[in-house]
Amino acid sequence: MIPILIYHSINEPRRDHVWGVLSLPPAVFARQMEYLRRAGLAPITLQEAYEGLQNPALLPPNPVVVTFDDGYLDNWLFAFPILEKYRIPATVFPPNAFIDRRPGLRERRGIAPGDPASYGFMSFDELRQMEASGLVRIESHSMTHGEITVGPRILDFHHPDGDAYWLYWQMFPERKPGWLTVDYRAEIPLGVPVYQHTYAMVERAWNTPGEERQACIEHVAGNGGSAFFQRVGWREELRAVAAEAAPSDRDSQERRESEAAYRERVMRELRDSRRELEEAMGHEVRFLCWPCGLYNETIRAWAQEAGFWATLTCDQHSNHPAQDPTLLHRLYFGQDERYLRSPTNRLLNLRFRGTLKSAHGSPVGKIMTVAANRSMALIDLARRKAGKTRSYRAIKASG
Numbered sequence: 266m267i268p269i270l271i272y273h274s275i276n277e278p279r280r281d282h283v284w285g286v287l288s289l290p291p292a293v294f295a296r297q298m299e300y301l302r303r304a305g306l307a308p309i310t311l312q313e314a315y316e317g318l319q320n321p322a323l324l325p326p327n328p329v330v331v332t333f334d335d336g337y338l339d340n341w342l343f344a345f346p347i348l349e350k351y352r353i354p355a356t357v358f359p360p361n362a363f364i365d366r367r368p369g370l371r372e373r374r375g376i377a378p379g380d381p382a383s384y385g386f387m388s389f390d391e392l393r394q395m396e397a398s399g400l401v402r403i404e405s406h407s408m409t410h411g412e413i414t415v416g417p418r419i420l421d422f423h424h425p426d427g428d429a430y431w432l433y434w435q436m437f438p439e440r441k442p443g444w445l446t447v448d449y450r451a452e453i454p455l456g457v458p459v460y461q462h463t464y465a466m467v468e469r470a471w472n473t474p475g476e477e478r479q480a481c482i483e484h485v486a487g488n489g490g491s492a493f494f495q496r497v498g499w500r501e502e503l504r505a506v507a508a509e510a511a512p513s514d515r516d517s518q519e520r521r522e523s524e525a526a527y528r529e530r531v532m533r534e535l536r537d538s539r540r541e542l543e544e545a546m547g548h549e550v551r552f553l554c555w556p557c558g559l560y561n562e563t564i565r566a567w568a569q570e571a572g573f574w575a576t577l578t579c580d581q582h583s584n585h586p587a588q589d590p591t592l593l594h595r596l597y598f599g600q601d602e603r604y605l606r607s608p609t610n611r612l613l614n615l616r617f618r619g620t621l622k623s624a625h626g627s628p629v630g631k632i633m634t635v636a637a638n639r640s641m642a643l644i645d646l647a648r649r650k651a652g653k654t655r656s657y658r659a660i661k662a663s664g
């Protein structure tokens with residue numbers, strides 16, 4: 266079996282940010298990488314895993330693959346030196362739209378985990394510098410990594426505590442590389458309807474009526490702005506405003522993106538990403554990591570058509586030689602702020618080691634994983650009973 270590990274940000278988790286759940290502290294990451302070496306695992310590249318699944322004789326005993334999604338600046342600042350220290354190869358999947366377009370390498374000196382200067386995304390120069398080490402390979406995570414509207418139903422409206430961060434991406438696509446460094450909430454007009462949505466490639470888009478949006482924004486602005494949201498029943502009030510402004514064709518199927526336009530849009534996501542990365546990195550781009558781990562059979566076929574050898578999921582299991590090598594599965598665990606502190610971080614560590622051991626056929630690993638998961642479930646239950654659980658919005662795998 267080949268376990269492929271998913272990491273995102275390697276940084277102190279931000280308690281005030283919707284994506285804080287995607288951060289693993291550098292010290293924990295370092296312990297995990299050290300464990301891979303100490304326990305005799307064999308970190309291999311993604312391509313070695315892909316080839317090894319088709320020809321297991323090529324594989325070393327106890328292989329493991331390390332991957333990073335999204336291309337966070339902290340990968341360059343904190344994760345890369347750890348990879349270098351333990352000589353661990355890794356694949357990084359930066360979505361093109363999030364790559365920082367400014368040239369140059371950012372200094373590591375003077376920047377500690379948790380410093381605002383560590384928030385952001387890597388530049389092409391930083392990506393190239395990591396590849397120059399021979400340890401890191403850059404592959405695709407699609408062009409936009411965006412969210413799209415997929416239906417006419419209004420789920421909510423943007424409000425002062427709203428966490429529909431992708432509205433910021435939709436409004437200011439060119440500001441994606443900086444979105445972790447700004448107060449994105451304040452930039453989204455209050456009252457904007459949040460329609461049914463999903464990651465860009467998995468569904469046909471829905472063209473929502475601008476009249477509703479405009480009416481809701483104006484209603485909030487004309488009724489006190491942020492103070493409007495202290496009114497009891499503000500959601501119902503905005504729903505009525507939206508309904509009043511709705512055009513007669515708001516629910517018409519004509520608003521659904523055509524099959525042809527959908528295909529063209531996805532092919533651009535795939536082909537443009539691949540082409541730009543190949544030009545910037547100077548090598549063929551062979552793997553695609555699905556944003557948020559979302560995929561279906563149609564877009565898998567399109568990814569193959571766009572030239573990708575294989576695509577990667579967040580489906581939470583390891584890979585074995587009998588499977589289809591063009592769909593590689595990954596394991597997501599570790600980034601869970603509730604367990605990052607002592608003493609519960611021991612459970613996280615137990616789950617990490619148990620998962621890897623059981624992937625390589627150890628019954629003890631299975632026991633370790635089950636024990637860690639049960640203990641975590643019990644702690645969760647106790648915390649819930651004690652009313653200590655913060656409102657916690659888990660972001661499923663790859664944000």
Ligand SMILES: [Zn+2]
Binds near residue numbers: 335410556664
């Ligand atoms: Zn992602």
